[in-house]
Amino acid sequence: MSEAANSETMDQTVAEPLLECDGVYVTFPRYGAEEAVALRDVSLTISRGEVLGLVGESGSGKTMLARAIMRLIPQPGAITSGSVTFEGTNLGELDPEALRRMRGRDIAMIISNPRGELDPLQTVGQQIGNVLRYHLDLNSKDVRERALDLLKQVSIPDPQRRLDAYPHELSGGMAQRVVIAIALACSPRFIISDDATSGLDVTVQAQVLELIRKLVSERDTSMMFITRDIGITAHYCDRIAIIYAGEIMEVADRGVFFDDPLHPYTVLLLAAFAQNERLRRYWLGEDKVRENSGPSAVGCAFQNRCVRVQQRCLAEHPVLTEHRPGHFVRCHFPVERP
Ligand code: SF4
Known part of the structure; x- marks a missing residue:
């Protein structure tokens, strides 16, 4: 059973889910070493007509999650645990021909190049x-x-x-x-937009983003909107999920997400987006080394960059937990409003 399945609830949205990822792990075997984990215990739901923003830095697992949904994991990687369900069908049970038919007809992808x-x-x-x-x-x-x-x-x-x-x-x-x-x-009923406008200049980017949002809303299509730019999600997404080191760290409705973030990484991202250098430095603990520190393999993946790290974070891997109704966080010590 996935870690998240042990959490209080898996139901991240009240509406009927169109797509559901449940405890998805993607791993890559390594010669003479432990396998590399590209996605760890990813659980997400996307409702009909909903636009979910998936935000993370380069290498955080955003595109890998898109590929896991499309069943296009590059070899020798594989989904080693968990499931992706679309309209009640477990995509892992479809044969290659049925998957080919599904791609483009039911689920389509817009990429950045x-x-x-x-x-x-x-x-x-x-x-x-x-x-x-x-x-x-x-x-x-x-x-x-x-x-x-x-x-x-x-x-x-x-x-x-x-x-x-x-x-x-x-x-x-x-x-x-x-x-x-x-x-x-x-x-298609579901579209994945993978950093679709990143190569365009700012004016064209805004036009294309508006176009995608308009077409999706006119057709009542659901979308996973993958981006490195947290600011874009404020305009184009209904809910937002943060991914770091292959793990979902926080999921919440847009308003709650921006008003009342719970995960220290989310707060750091928001401080950087607001260009609030004082706040950003505070959440980095005034420590330049932290900013570029990599994820930890033991305990919380974010511990090397977290100003709130405590003994428990070093030893115990946090699970994604519903801290408030509809607001999920993977952190032992979520940020509480003063
Ligand atoms: S679990 Fe600990 S180290 Fe990880 S984000 Fe929360 S407070 Fe920071």
Whole structure:
């Protein structure tokens, strides 16, 4: 049984969950050493129509969680424990063909490198058409009409002409819009946006974020919005989860999360976001070494950077616990408001 299953409750939201990760572990074998744990005891639920922000620094496990949901863990890694359930189906029980059908049709992903995602040798229309043909039984005329309609929905300028354009003829913002159009092509019920706007300049980034949020809310699609920027989640997410060293550290509704954070790492992130240097230094314990310290393998993963660390944190691994209704934290000594 997962650690979180021992916690007070696993039900992180009152609405019916569309997607549920329950105690997911992803590990990578290492020659002559203990296996590397990329995800540890990840339990999360996402409701229908909900946008969950997943925030973490580079290497924290954000993309690995996206890959675990899509069942696309790079070899030789594997999900070694736990389950991912989508609309009541345990994805671990699907055969490879059923998983291929699910990807793109039910669950789609928007990634941060649109140029890497798009085939340089195929036109925009062909690439949208490939997805439509694979998942839907449409003739060529309907495919073209549908592709054109999708380009209009993502506000591509001159969509008729762009349909026959190659990726190198598109700007970065336009290429990202095409990737969004491909993700939306089959009206998936769940979308994972993995740092989808990080390569774009600030103005285009805001436009693309607005577009994603609008399209998701119009279609009542659920989304996991992966980002390193905690500020973005304040505008675009209903709930926010913090991930550190492959573990979910805190989950709460947006308002509660920003008003009343419980985990010391969340407080540190918020202080950095608010550019409150005094507060940030306080939560680092005035110790520059802490800032770059890596996660600990024993006890709390965050102990090397935590100003509140105590003896118990060094020995006992904290579990994700519902501290208040709907507000989960993985910490022995959560931050209490003064
Ligand atoms: S368990 Fe201890 S070390 Fe870990 S975040 Fe909480 S107070 Fe800090």
